[in-house]
Amino acid sequence: GAGVSQSPRYKVAKRGQDVALRCDPISGHVSLFWYQQALGQGPEFLTYFQNEAQLDKSGLPSDRFFAERPEGSVSTLKIQRTQQEDSAVYLCASSALGVDPQFFGPGTRLTVL
Amino acid sequence: GDSVTQMEGPVTLSEEACLTINCTYTATGYPSLFWYVQYPGEGLQLLLKATKADDKGSNKGFEATYRKETTSFHLEKGSVQVSDSAVYFCALSEKRGSTLGRLYFGRGTQLTVWP
Numbered sequence: 452g453a454g455v456s457q458s459p460r461y462k463v464a465k466r467g468q469d470v471a472l473r474c475d476p477i478s479g480h481v482s483l484f485w486y487q488q489a490l491g492q493g494p495e496f497l498t499y500f501q502n503e504a505q506l507d508k509s510g511l512p513s514d515r516f517f518a519e520r521p522e523g524s525v526s527t528l529k530i531q532r533t534q535q536e537d538s539a540v541y542l543c544a545s546s547a548l549g550v551d552p553q554f555f556g557p558g559t560r561l562t563v564l
Numbered sequence: 565g566d567s568v569t570q571m572e573g574p575v576t577l578s579e580e581a582c583l584t585i586n587c588t589y590t591a592t593g594y595p596s597l598f599w600y601v602q603y604p605g606e607g608l609q610l611l612l613k614a615t616k617a618d619d620k621g622s623n624k625g626f627e628a629t630y631r632k633e634t635t636s637f638h639l640e641k642g643s644v645q646v647s648d649s650a651v652y653f654c655a656l657s658e659k660r661g662s663t664l665g666r667l668y669f670g671r672g673t674q675l676t677v678w679p
Contacts (some may be wrong), residue, residue, distance in 0.1 A: 482663055493570075493653050493669030494608070507666065542608065548663045552598060555608040 455556035457543050463562045464533045472528045472559045476545030483526050484553060485518055486542040494542055500526060533563045566591045570654045570670025577644055577677050585639040585673045587628075587654035595656040596664060597621075597630050597637040602651040602672070611639075611652070644677045651675070 456475045464470050476483050482501055486494035487510075496510040502523035511518070515534075520526040530537055540560050544553035571586040589595065599611040599621070612621030617632035626641045637654060654670040 484666060486667075491672075493568075493655075493671050494667070496666040496668075499666055501663070506660075510666075544608075544667075546664065551664070552596075552610050552613055553657075553664075553667060554610065555600075557607040 455543055455545055455554055457541075457556040457559050459559060460557060461560050461562075463564065465564055466534060467532050469529065469531045470533055470561065472530075472541050472561070474526045474528070474543030474545075474556060476524065476526070476543070477554060479547070480545035480554075481523075481548050482546045482553075483520060484544045484546075485526070485528050486544065487512075488540040488542055488558070490539075497528070497541075530561075533561075535563050537561060538563045566595070566656060566658065566668045568654050568656055568668050568670040571673055572671070574674040574676060577675070579646055579677055579679050580643045581677075583639070583641040583644045583648075583675070585652055585654075585675070587637045587639065587670060589635050589637065589654075589656050589668075591635075591656055591658060593658045595658045597628070598655045598657070598667070599626070599628055599637075599639050600653040600655060600669075602653065604650070608653070644675070646677050646679050649675055649677050 485497040488494040499507040500520040515531045517529045540558040542558045543556045546553045567590045596615045598613045600608045601611045612623040614621040614630035620629045651672045655667045657664040
């Protein structure tokens, strides 16, 4: 595709609900990253995939957060038993190999009530 | 560990004024440096980048030079426009094997340009 796409763009969840956020990276991009951006802050790293392999999940804030990329293309970030502190914009980015920069999607704004 | 410190905002300028947004970094290796911009209601867009010391990145009239001796990557523009109003993020990434790894971002600087 022309760029990174994410869905849904907005998600409202009640505390305790599970949510799933989808990312479609740029076609052919090997690397895929998830970031969390709180209001008024810079994005914070969550996890990284190279193809289908999750090489780094050190940024996931708790075991309620889970990400997958089973076929090395589309990725899903799942948050179980959402809490109010999970409210943020979740950004997905993809890049090619080498020193290619990351290109970001529009983000999913999650609000947990 | 790696980190980015960015000039706090907000910054308010009149059209055609000069802009400098300071950015310094801490890194264990030899990072690539980036400026991303977030226009109101839009996602993060890459503005410019530099991959090694003394490289100058430039785009849309903005420039930043990778200064290893001062560990800095300040963003500059000689004459800002109203359309430059946005949030600007400085970021770094280090190579992990054959590819660049995660980005470390600064907190962002809100720029507002008045006509």
